[in-house]
Amino acid sequence: MIHVIAFYLFAVMTIGSGAITILSRNPVHSVLWLILAFFNAAGLMILVGAEFIAMLLVIVYVGAVAVLFLFVVMMLDIDFAELRAGFVKNFPFGMLIAVVLLAEMVLGIGAYKAGALQLGTPDGTAAQPLGTSNIEAIGALLYSRYLFLFEAAGIILLVAMIGAIVLTHRQRGDTRGQKISKQIARRPDEATVNVKPEVGKGVSL
Numbered sequence: 001m002i003h004v005i006a007f008y009l010f011a012v013m014t015i016g017s018g019a020i021t022i023l024s025r026n027p028v029h030s031v032l033w034l035i036l037a038f039f040n041a042a043g044l045m046i047l048v049g050a051e052f053i054a055m056l057l058v059i060v061y062v063g064a065v066a067v068l069f070l071f072v073v074m075m076l077d078i079d080f081a082e083l084r085a086g087f088v089k090n091f092p093f094g095m096l097i098a099v100v101l102l103a104e105m106v107l108g109i110g111a112y113k114a115g116a117l118q119l120g121t122p123d124g125t126a127a128q129p130l131g132t133s134n135i136e137a138i139g140a141l142l143y144s145r146y147l148f149l150f151e152a153a154g155i156i157l158l159v160a161m162i163g164a165i166v167l168t169h170r171q172r173g174d175t176r177g178q179k180i181s182k183q184i185a186r187r188p189d190e191a192t193v194n195v196k197p198e199v200g201k202g203v204s205l
Helices: 002-023 027-047 051-075 080-114 134-142 147-168 180-185
Strands: none
Touching: 002 027, 027 051, 051 134
């Protein structure tokens, strides 16, 4: 009975949070509701026994992506009038994309029910012993059968990270280097000068 109550609770909260994420006018509130939707989706994954996916939702999406969205939205100076103008301008194109995606989904579901599409079925070669958790099974599969693909994905991510650092790192030649020892040895009377500026004269640099 507790599983049924938890399922309906998580499901209602996930759907409600997703709806409020879309309908909320404040971007910060939208990101917060999105985080709540991720947490409830992770609860649903735990109920079906997919604790690895639940952990990914919390660690990757909530811990990295959603928090990044939150900080980016909070630091941006968003012009809501311009945002609404852009929404109205791109509304026909967005509706066209939505219609195309809906048609693809209808065609795909219809083809699957008609028997034209045959989904892959497990052959039992990657089956794990009974009593093994999902995380242990995925880890054993990744580090045995798909070890080279897993390492190749890691190398690609490492190269992408190094490339981003190289592209964003710039050497400026128009600035003079700091002399830390000279700054530390400087006395207060050498660092500041008391002046009495006249009214309206400003500051001389």
